[in-house]
Amino acid sequence: xxxxxxxxxxxxIMCMALTIxxxxxxxxxxxxxxxxxxQNYDQxxxxxxxxxxxxxxxxxxEQIEKIDKDLEKKIEQATNDNENLEDAQNQxxxxxxxxxxxxxxxxxxxxxxxxxxxDATTALxxxxxxxxxxDVYYIVNELKNAGAEAISVNGQRIITTSAIECGGNIIxxxxxxxxxxxxxxxxxxxENLANLNRTGGYLEAMRKSSVGAELKKSNDITIPKYxxxxxxxxxxxxx
Amino acid sequence: xxAKKQNKITLTIILGMACLVLVTVMFMQFKIVNQTDINELExxxxxxxxxxxxxxxxxxxxxDAQYQERQQKLEEYNQNEESQEQTEQLVQNELxxxxxxxxxxxxxxxxxVIKLQEVxxxxxxxxxxxxxxxVNTLKEAGAEAISINEERIINMTDIVSVNEGTITRVxxxxxxxxxxxxxxxxxxxxxxxxxxxxxxxxxxxKLGHQISVEKYNKVEIPKYNKEISSKYIK
Numbered sequence: 001x002x003x004x005x006x007x008x009x010x011x012x013i014m015c016m017a018l019t020i021x022x023x024x025x026x027x028x029x030x031x032x033x034x035x036x037x038x039q040n041y042d043q044x045x046x047x048x049x050x051x052x053x054x055x056x057x058x059x060x061x062e063q064i065e066k067i068d069k070d071l072e073k074k075i076e077q078a079t080n081d082n083e084n085l086e087d088a089q090n091q092x093x094x095x096x097x098x099x100x101x102x103x104x105x106x107x108x109x110x111x112x113x114x115x116x117x118x119d120a121t122t123a124l125x126x127x128x129x130x131x132x133x134x135d136v137y138y139i140v141n142e143l144k145n146a147g148a149e150a151i152s153v154n155g156q157r158i159i160t161t162s163a164i165e166c167g168g169n170i171i172x173x174x175x176x177x178x179x180x181x182x183x184x185x186x187x188x189x190x191e192n193l194a195n196l197n198r199t200g201g202y203l204e205a206m207r208k209s210s211v212g213a214e215l216k217k218s219n220d221i222t223i224p225k226y227x228x229x230x231x232x233x234x235x236x237x238x239x
Numbered sequence: 240x241x242a243k244k245q246n247k248i249t250l251t252i253i254l255g256m257a258c259l260v261l262v263t264v265m266f267m268q269f270k271i272v273n274q275t276d277i278n279e280l281e282x283x284x285x286x287x288x289x290x291x292x293x294x295x296x297x298x299x300x301x302x303d304a305q306y307q308e309r310q311q312k313l314e315e316y317n318q319n320e321e322s323q324e325q326t327e328q329l330v331q332n333e334l335x336x337x338x339x340x341x342x343x344x345x346x347x348x349x350x351x352v353i354k355l356q357e358v359x360x361x362x363x364x365x366x367x368x369x370x371x372x373x374v375n376t377l378k379e380a381g382a383e384a385i386s387i388n389e390e391r392i393i394n395m396t397d398i399v400s401v402n403e404g405t406i407t408r409v410x411x412x413x414x415x416x417x418x419x420x421x422x423x424x425x426x427x428x429x430x431x432x433x434x435x436x437x438x439x440x441x442x443x444x445k446l447g448h449q450i451s452v453e454k455y456n457k458v459e460i461p462k463y464n465k466e467i468s469s470k471y472i473k
Binding site: 011015018019021022025026042043046047049050053054056057060061063064067068070071074075078079082084085088089091092094095096097098099100104105106107108137138141142144145148149150158159160161162163164165175187188189223228229230231232233234235236237238 | 254257261264265268284285288289291292294295296298299301302303304305306309310312313316317323326327329330331333334335337338339340341342344345346347348349350371375376378379381382383384392393394395396397398399423424425459460467468469470471472473
């Protein structure tokens with residue numbers, strides 16, 4: 001009998017806890033929805049529009065990828081029995097790797113930058129505790145100097161027209177927003193690329209201001225291709 | 240005894256049902272919360288949303304144009320399958336496009352020319368950092384081809400200071416003052432970005448350097464003058 005009582009009490013408490021949990025959830029959701037409906041109609045419309053275009057864009061990119069594969073097949077077929085074209089074909093393949101239109105693998109280094117865990121209020125200059133767009137820019141520039149052949153930042157391939165823009169708490173590369181932690185991958189001779197870790201180098205300076213900056217070598221790095229479109233509207237080759 | 244057993248069974252069933260209802264409600268809630276959380280879009284303000292929308296629209300239009308172009312290309316291939324000559328032409332065109340983006344060809348188009356004249360009495364000299372900032376700003380504004388003192392900026396170009404900042408190297412090649420930076424792209428965008436208040440050109444002018452920015456309908460930028468090859472990427 002006593003046993004029964006204890007179980008009932010435990011069960012009662014559990015049920016109460018669950019009910020309270022649900023009530024809290026309902027309240028949160030409700031207050032959230034009121035905020036949402038309280039905003040003007042325009043904003044909700046805009047949001048829907050943005051989502052719509054984003055989706056449309058992603059679909060188009062998928063279609064383009066598919067058609068690209070078809071094209072590649074066609075070109076391969078066409079070039080199969082033509083030595084001249086085979087050479088051109090190889091040059092196109094090699095070129096696409098370098099301009100960032102194909103995924104590449106190889107040996108190299110991975111650099112990870114993380115914002116400082118120190119309390120910002122204790123620092124003289126709170127701005128020195130976070131990773132800035134320029135930090136990423138200079139590290140990419142140093143990697144190029146050390147002979148990197150392909151670089152990506154948080155999965156965004158660096159191509160010839162890639163800018164690294166500041167956008168407040170985040171940075172923008174290739175029009176995509178990315179935030180800390182930043183993972184910079186580079187393919188090239190690992191010994192040369194690891195030189196960025198040298199005494200007096202940029203990474204060491206970052207570590208001194210207590211920002212996380214780690215470099216590790218790897219034999220197997222995969223760098224994704226550029227997901228957007230490279231299309232020059234203004235620059236034309238001079239024949 | 241029998242009644243006690245019955246009691247126990249009823250109790251278990253009731254408890255089981257209660258638990259089920261609670262769990263179901265919780266899952267429903269989780270789902271609603273998930274739905275409402277459509278990434279960061281929710282917290283954006285109206286003007287932010289407008290810029291976001293404009294940028295996605297532009298991206299979409301561009302993607303669509305590219306899609307049409309590729310489809311046309313594919314059709315051309317299909318039509319010309321028989322003719323060796325025409326396929327050759329198509330592949331050569333493709334190669335030309337790759338070479339253009341790689342920086343293996345001389346290019347021309349509308350754009351701007353920036354001349355940086357270092358003034359010796361200025362508070363600080365013009366460094367590789369300044370050049371890096373300017374190049375990054377030009378890329379932000381959509382520059383398609385850039386050169387500094389006729390050194391073409393390609394994907395893996397580095398701009399560094401060596402020897403305590405006295406020597407500036409672009410593509411591992413020493414470049415000398417004064418610096419002339421050329422960029423091809425929408426001339427108004429490029430000029431606007433480069434002359435922005437608080438931008439790098441503004442900073443250099445405040446330091447006391449002489450800087451000129453001119454728009455041109457035709458800017459010529461030379462090709463990258465070394466071999467472009469890769470050893471480590473597969």
